[in-house]
Each structure stands twice: as structure tokens, then as C-alpha cells.
Amino acid sequence: MTINDDDDYVQEMRLAAKLHRLPGIYERDLTSRDVLRMATTSGRQVVLFDDVGVLAPGGPADVVLLRLDGMLDEGLHEPGFDPVDLLLYRGKREHVDTVLVAGEVLLEAGRLTKVDKAKVLDELRADAARARAMLKPEVRELVAALRPYIERYYASWFRERGAPHYHYNLRG
Structure with a gap:
């Protein structure tokens, strides 16, 4: 579920990062990795499921594969950039290429595989x-x-x- 009807989960993560900033130059903001952790592995603590939110043998294997080409197309990134920063601050739903839920491919090359x-x-x-x-x-x-x-x-x-x-x- 997202705050609007575009179903852009990355936008929700970006909003969470911005809403949790404290004023002042000495305040520590959430890092991109903090926000990604909140949106992925930390969620399992909220729902009290130990077997979700991690990739492990025998686990449910929910995976999202992204295309970086659309995020890197402007050539503004120095070598060694953090791809999680790139995802949080430049990523959009159209960068999602493949989605697997419980090991089953539901989206491939940006197209739904199970739903018309x-x-x-x-x-x-x-x-x-x-x-x-x-x-x-x-x-x-x-x-x-x-x-x-x-x-x-x-x-x-x-x-x-x-x-x-x-x-x-x-x-x-």
C-alpha cells in the first residue's frame, strides 16, 4: 500500500527518509541503508515473522530486481557511488524489472506474468x-x-x- 495511486514503494522510502530528518547541521539523518532496512528486513519484526525479510535457503525468496540504466543515464555519478543512495534518491517504479514472490516470477521485464x-x-x-x-x-x-x-x-x-x-x- 502506498500514499497515492502510483504504487511506487521507492517513493514511500524517499518520503520516510525526508520526514525523519531533524533540523540542524549536526543532526544525524537516516541513511539510505537505514531506510532500505526499515522497508525490508526490519518489517519482519513488526509482523513478528522470523522467516521473512531475509534471503535464506528454504525461505520465501521475495526479490526485486532493478534496472540501473535509467538511474545512471545522466553520467553524474563518481566511481564508487553507493547504489542504495542512487535507489533512494533517483529510483522510480519504472526501474523495477523483475519481481519474485515466494520464488515465483510475478513481473518480468516490467510486465505482469500472472495477471491480465x-x-x-x-x-x-x-x-x-x-x-x-x-x-x-x-x-x-x-x-x-x-x-x-x-x-x-x-x-x-x-x-x-x-x-x-x-x-x-x-x-x-
Whole structure:
């Protein structure tokens, strides 16, 4: 799951890195490797699974293979650059070439291998149309009529706004 509908997991990692920066030149930021670890191997601690998040014999073998060519095409990188930095700060979903889940190839050369995307989208559109058709006009009218009262009721919940800043951006 991602914050928007582009399903770009690298973008989520980049956002996590930026949100966890502290102000000031002496503060230690998360490194690209810290963020990658958070997004991969550290996740297993959250879900309490010891057998996920690592590549090991007999393990589930979830692997993502990336194409570096699109990230390196500008020729701006010195020899010895950290490829994890490159991934975090220049990587995009279109750099994903191959995805294996539990050892099974689900994406190869950037194309889905097990799912007909067009067919799934057609089914979703049909389901959405059926759901809209079931919503009767009188229900829509009732919702529209009740909306101002509901908004007024909940408006009082947010009068106390608290601090106008995120604590990581607090300058004090």
C-alpha cells in the first residue's frame, strides 16, 4: 500500500527518509541503508515473522530486481557511488524489472506474468458501475441533506489544534 495511486514503494522510502530528518547541521539523518532496512528486513519484526525479510535457503525468496540504466543515464555519478543512495534518491517504479514472490516470477521485464491487467481493470469498472447503480437517488439526496449537520457536529472536535508544527521541525 502506498500514499497515492502510483504504487511506487521507492517513493514511500524517499518520503520516510525526508520526514525523519531533524533540523540542524549536526543532526544525524537516516541513511539510505537505514531506510532500505526499515522497508525490508526490519518489517519482519513488526509482523513478528522470523522467516521473512531475509534471503535464506528454504525461505520465501521475495526479490526485486532493478534496472540501473535509467538511474545512471545522466553520467553524474563518481566511481564508487553507493547504489542504495542512487535507489533512494533517483529510483522510480519504472526501474523495477523483475519481481519474485515466494520464488515465483510475478513481473518480468516490467510486465505482469500472472495477471491480465486490462481484464482486472474492466472487472473493477464493471463492479464500480454496479455499485453506483445500486445507490438510489433518494439516498444520495438524504446524504447531501445531512452533510451540513454532520460537518457542524464534527467541527467542534477539532477546535483545539495543538502545536502547529511537527516535532521534527521544531526549532527551539
